[in-house]
Amino acid sequence: MKSRLFYLFSIFFLASGLASQGLALPIGNPAYDLVDRLTIKYGFERVNRPAFNPNLRPMNRSGLVRLLKTYQYQYGREISDTDRFWMQFTFNDNNEWLGLPGLNELENQEDTAQKWLLDSMAVRATRDYDYQRNSRPLFNYFWRTPANFLEVNRPDFFLRLNPILDLRYGLLQDDVEDYIYNRRGVELRGGVDERLFFYFQLVETQRSLPAHLRDFRERFGAVPGAGFVKDYSGLGITDGIDFLNSQGYLSYEISKHVGMRLGYGDNFIGQGERSMLLSDFSNNYPFLQLNWRVWKFHYQNTFAQLSAGEFVRQGPNLPIAKKFMAAHHLSVNIGKRLNLGIFEAVILSRNDGFELAYLNPVIFYRTIEGALGSPDNVLLGVDGSYRLPPSFLFYGQFILDEFKFDELILERNGWWANKWGLQLGLKYIDVLGVDQLDAQVEYNRARPYTYTHNQGVNSYTHFGMPLAHPLGANFSDLMLRLRYRPLPRLQLDGRFYLVDQGEDDPENGLVVGENINVANDDRGMDFGNEIGQGVGYDNTIISGEISYMLRHNLFLEALYYQSSRVYDDPIRENGSATKYISLGLRWNVARRREHF
Secondary structure (H helix, E strand, O other): OHHHHHHHHHHHHHHHOOOOOOOEEOOOOOHHHHHHHHHHHHOOOOOOOOOOOOOEEOEEHHHHHHHHHHHHHHHOOOOOHHHHHHHHHHHHHOHHHOOOOOHHHHOOOOOHHHHHHHHHOOOOOOOOOOOOOOOOOEOOOEOOEOOEOEEEEEOOEEEEEEEEEEEEEEEEOOOOOOEEEEEEEEEEEEEEOOOEEEEEEEEEEEEEOOHHHHHHHHHHOOOOOOOOOEEEEEOOEEEEEEEEEEEEEEEEEOOOOEEEEEEEEOOEEOOOOOOOOEOOOOOOEEEEEEEEEEOOEEEEEEEEEEEOOHHHEOOOOOOEOEEEEEEEEEEEEEOOOEEEEEEEEEEEOOOOOOOHHHHOOOOOHHHHHHHOOOOOEEEEEEEEEEEEOOOEEEEEEEEEEEOOHHHHHHHOOOOOOOEEEEEEEEEEOOHHHOOOEEEEEEEEEEOOOOOOOOOHHHOOEEOOEEOOOOOOOOEEEEEEEEEEEEEOOEEEEEEEEEEEEEEOEHHHOEOOOOOOOOOHHHOOOOOOOOOOOOEEEEEEEEEEEEEEEEEOOEEEEEEEEEEEEEEOOOOOOOOOOEEEEEEEEEEOOOOOOOOO
């Protein structure tokens, strides 16, 4: 008995040290919905070490597989057929992390717990009962497994290569042209010696712009999810855009619990549809990230180079003005249900490069910023989630940009620098006992001038777009989402938004804190500021999506979308309305949402 306990103890701590960084799962992958469902039902497991925090995205592929293996072993008979289908989808999608070399040698042993513990270590191998192969690969070389066009497995090296395709055609109501979206690309990932990993994605896009995206581009000189764009006509598009975008990184395991990633991409913090801390709404950016996973703690440092946007170009044919971000997030899993985190970020711009004092990964940035003379934009935040099995997840975030205690608590006169944002949300799975019927309700709110700075270049933005909530500041919005899978491959997904926001009035020179690219020194007034001030409008957004998976990660989709702005001032012309229906085919890539 003692020898067995020693064996299990050793395996547990050996497993806990693997893949602290590894390969990241792209934001929007279907596995995220599965993780939501299973963690709500079963909570965080004690064997899941080091800490696996689903509030930080992108997630680690190896940690994801290990988590699903844990659920598979402990709750396999309870898991529904549809959830098992998507578990196998995730195993196929991440098959480099299945099994343990030599696991097949244990097939004749009776100790299934021993076999499972080895399996749960999630070390790369090509032999495992969940490792699926195609019986008839193309030319005996391509698509040997369901998920990968080209797959290479060697003892100290693996490689995965896949094409990317996202084609859509639709009809826009009362618009100048049809809805056309044409995205193609390639994705490559691999690893060497279980320590060095690499990822690369390159996509090219030509598309038409619905009215709400044309308005956004006119105001901010940018398109969500894109960087530099060119005007484009062709393929039935007369007034569209063309842009090339990429993601890529090198990831290295410094130790069993510390990993480093140097790359170009995006990040997301939170359980919500939106994030008040850090989201993937803006364009990709270069970053260096450290992840420390020890016991129940996950500590993440992110150092990034950002762009101020097209409106702060230094001159003809010269680079756009640069700025930098240093951020850290510390979270802890408390039991099986509760996750709490604290967040801090600083945005700075320097003519001579990055401020070296902010490179310290464990220091309180506000103290440094104060010692430097308070020239930079510092934000503090907290986030958390609480699971109430088997059906509920409560989550929230709070961001504090700046405040004065007397004005915030005692006087409450609407002082401009009481800048904060709030998110409250609820996820409810298997609504009223209906398997695969999931609901989500989310409320977000941000005071005027939140995320802004007295220097516009130091706003919490990248390429002119918010780094947090897409609406910037001076808003409140309510979102309701319903998702239902009547069949494992068929998904119905609907969203409803109510947005209340106040805009600046450029004609009268009125700055009300909605456009966070504008310096808050240009504010209209010091006191009497309230959410929705300025030229107020209401926006109702409705979207519905039907998708069917034809084969692994190949989706046939139909989408309906409508939005319209109605201004409170009857003299003000209502904003452009958008309404379209489209059909599409999407392969090996997540679809970016355009709800804002």
